[in-house]
Amino acid sequence: MNDLATLIGVPVDVVADLIKTLADRELTVATAESLTGGLLAALLTEIPGSSAVVRGGLVVYASDLKQTLAGVDARLLTARGPVDPDVAEALARGARERCGADIGVGLTGVAGPDQQNGIAVGTWFCAVAGPGNRRSLRTGAPEAPPATTPTRAAIRAQAVRAAVDLLANIAATDS
């Protein structure tokens, strides 16, 4: 194994097909990643020709950057905390707007090893905004005990695979 796609557990051809289909449809993408810290953007940009599709992204690891870089409403962050479906959607919209893309992806969650604000390790939300008014959301939940707690890498990879899947759904849909 010597590519990022294989490490993440998605066939490299699936990512390459996604980039090609988005390019054919002239759709651009941007990311706002907390949980995954840039891993989705790194995966997409490993594909040759991705510069026609990937505008860029925001790694909003510190909570205040979710507001300052991605434009997430401070009241929403205070009320719900950073790991929340509406925060994921706000990150997706922020990525789209701040990076000037057709499609934005927002990723937030708890990779562990510690829970965060009472939210269990393995909880995550992946939201996609656009093109147009289109919205989609995928959620990850921790496995019930006595399941072994997955590693940070496994949780992050699961969320990135969900993002690729949501993007592939959009790419496969007639506009």
Added chain:
Amino acid sequence: MNDLATLIGVPVDVVADLIKTLADRELTVATAESLTGGLLAALLTEIPGSSAVVRGGLVVYASDLKQTLAGVDARLLTARGPVDPDVAEALARGARERCGADIGVGLTGVAGPDQQNGIAVGTWFCAVAGPGNRRSLRTGAPEAPPATTPTRAAIRAQAVRAAVDLLANIAATDS
């Protein structure tokens, strides 16, 4: 192999030690990545406890985002193009300022498969800005023919390893 550090070719202990030393010294980091598209930020945030060190980052894949997100001077970009040592330093400073970190890292280069503005595949610049007025730069050059052209993944991994090394140098230096 099931971790990002191994894929990139840096021992995971080296990255974990880097995070720990930066945390002990209360130094925070932010990235502005073109060439590597988020791979450095993803590597750093795979380490448990990295949230004490990593503020966030900017993935500035499209050239105009180098200006709008990272604040690189438009005249510099026009005069030199995006793959340039001064652009790398401007990205490092931009990451530091826009993300409110002590240390900024800027990465730009040509991953291929095509050359860019006459600059050969495998050329890259990695700049670090801070803490304080500290500056450092590492450069990658394509191998002379008839060497085989390295893959995108290999070029990106080489640049990320350089960034880890520059950060480790800072972490190991008494302030």
